[in-house]
Amino acid sequence: MARPTDSIPNPVRRLRVLCTLVIPLVVAGGCTRSETSDWLATGADRGNTHYSPLSEIDRDNVAGLRVAWTYRTGDLPAGGGQIQATPIIVGGILYTTTPGLAVVALRAESGTLLWRFEPPASRSRGPSWSQVNRGVVYWARGDDARILYTAGRFLYALDARTGRSVRTFGDSGAVDLARGLSRDIGDAFLVATSPGVIHADLLIQGTRVGEGEGSAPGDVRAYDVRTGAIRWTFHTIPHPGEFGHDTWPRDAWKTAGGANAWAGMAVDTRRGIVYVPTGSATPDFYGGARVGADLFANSLLALDAATGRRLWHFQAVHHDLWDRDLPAAPTLARLNSRDVVVQITKPGNVFIFDRETGASFFPIEERRVPPSDLAGEQAWPTQPSPTKPAPFARQSISDRDVAALSPAARARFRTLRSSSLWQPPSREGSIMLPGFDGGGEWGGAAVDPSGTLYVNASDVPWIARMRAAAPLPAPGALPRAGARVYAESCAGCHGADRRGRDRAPSLVATRLTPEAVAQVLASGKGFMPSFAALPRAERDAVIAYLLGRPAPADARAGRMPDAREAGAAPARPPWEFVGYERWRDSGGYPAIAPPRGTLSAVNLETGEYRWRIPLGDHPGRSARGAPVTGTEQYGGPIVTAGGLVFIAATEDAMLRALDSRTGKVLWAAKLPAPGFATPATYAVRGKQYVVIAAGGGKLGAPSSDTYVAFTLP
Secondary structure: OOOOOOOOOOHHHHOOOOOOOOOOOOOHHHOOOOOOOOEOOOOOOOOOOOEEOOOOOOOOOHHHOEEEEEEEOOOOOOOOOOOOOOOEEEOOEEEEEOOOOOEEEEEOOOOOEEEEEOOOHHHOOOHHHOOOOOOOEEEEEOOEEEEEEEEOOEEEEEEOOOOOEOOOOOEOOEEEOOOOOOOOOOOOOEEOOOOOEEEOOEEEEOOEEOOOOOOOEOOEEEEEOOOOOEEEEEOOOOOOOOOOHHHOOOOHHHOOEEOOOOOOOEEEOOOOEEEEEOOOEEOOOOOOOOOOOOOOOOEEEEEEOOOOOEEEEEEOOOOOOOOOOOOOOOEEEEEOOEEEEEEEOOOOOEEEEEOOOOOEOOOEEEEEOOOOOOOOOOOOOEEEEEOOOOOOOOOOOOHHHHOOOOHHHHHHHHHOEOOOOOOOOEOOOEEEOOEOOEOOOOOOOEEOOOOEEEEEEEOOOEEEEEEEOOOOOOOOOOOOOHHHHHHHHOHHHHOOOOOOEOOEOOOOOOOOOHHHHHHHHHHOEOOEOOOOOOOHHHHHHHHHHHHOOOOOHHHHOOOOOOHHHHOOOOOOOOEEEOOOEEOEOOOOOEOOOOOOEEEEEEEOOOOEEEEEEEOOOOOOOOOOOOOOOOOOEOOOOEEEOOOEEEEOOEOOOEEEEEEOOOOOEEEEEEOOOOOOOOOEEEEEOOEEEEEEEEEEOOOOOOEEEEEEEEEOO
16 A cells, blocks of 8 residues: 655646647647656657657767666565566656556655555455556646556556545546456456556556457446546447447457557547557467457557547458557657657558548558468458558568578578468468567657657567367366376477476466466466366366476376366367467577667658667677677667657667667666666756666566666766
């Protein structure tokens, strides 16, 4: 719960109104604003521009940046954790979240703690709790100032001055995001990792759901900021009579999942339009039960922010088989006197649309793509591709890209399918480039008033491989031992040694209880699908194996409960995904020639690139003076009126400042751990700061619980 530690000035009295007409600047929402010292949303503003008009720190003096303060949250989990949050700063107070999903308020000039809110323990148990949070939302009317944020499947409202729960919101200060969905989801995985967006007195919120069969639907809801009541719902899997219902099998809306808005949103406050990017339908890699285009999965939706009414949409991937979610909140900009919305994608495309009509700024072509050879699958015959700008990530791999790899890696390349960006998952294995995590990712892009887009990308290949689902044993048959169940159903993601890899965590010495593991197996969690179709005896056997306990009595006796004892199990698709695999060479590096990560600047008005550089380095591989390799990245850039682009995101744990005109690195600082987050910049009493969450915890990097702020001496 909240622990007030100091008196706090009311942020409302110090908040500068966004649309004050002093120094006209093109910003989100179609309004102008004065040069503000605040960073009011995780993307700087409701249009997600990642732009600040502050200019005290500029190209000439940035080399003098020094650490102003550090703050340790003190709640890093024993097994490691992450901080993916971008702080917001309002009236000299910084609000953000911790690895343990608490909220803290700090004095923005010193990092001194003002208050801390811990979610109630009664709501923090269960497998859905171990998740990240990417930031909080600020709302104020008169003397009522609130922080809204999500932890697990709950949405909380806090008094911004004290950190105490607003007891009149929802159920004593919280709303269960699983309530009010299209259908009852029981214990199915559902959380919210990205903050919602504010329009008037509404919080428009998306969710993250499971990736497998039986996942929750991706309904988008608008909540009353004062009461927590649902004011409108948009069904991303259309119900009968709704637009798009005919792009699914007739009754799919009753059981289909996904098509969820997990990455964040942007709001045009003047027009009252919210722009919502969605993810894939589930299961991610086999669509035999969802034949059709599957609207509104993988779509950019323009909705009336007051009512949820669809105004227009664009589907970036038809009938997704590649987990090609729209991975980041869109960005609002102004080009050639047109107000536009810009959406980046995992494959590295940039789509630009008129905000009101949805008309594309550059032509988009529907290009033929390969069919699937998996029985029952009906891949869509075409996929959309913008004619400009060119992709900001590599979309193909050739012999030249693997020439320097080990003989074993080159030999494997010849066995994998790699003819197309849209090569469907296959039994042999299909190379995904960009990989499952992009290309573009949740860090998003930045845009400045000149119409230049700054976007980073990972150029790391992954492999999508399918196999025939093993037939379920007949009732009464001998159950498989726990070790065999693990080897056949779990090792593809978590590794034969159970130590985890890529997206899957280590299962060695897990602290989960048998009940918690059973819930994960039954309901799924995040990228992990549900294994409810496994007979109960086999689920019990693998739980015992993972926890180092004796096999259950039924398994030792060779007795398999029949379906009536075990409970009804959901139907299982005929094909299953083998597991998330980053393709690496024998040295542990991505199996592709550098660069493996880049940062680009794109002139959105012409679609041409101003510059592109490799971003980040593998210090263990690169000798002094050797070319920069670039690394895989999580987190995005920001851009300032001082002519600077700030970005962390890379594996080498550096925060960098680059010249926005040329991409030249002007300053860099080593962080306690990689900053897999997007920075923020703000000013207090005229002094500008840059702050970054140095949480690490991904790509094998060490974890940290540290925020670091920099300023000029």
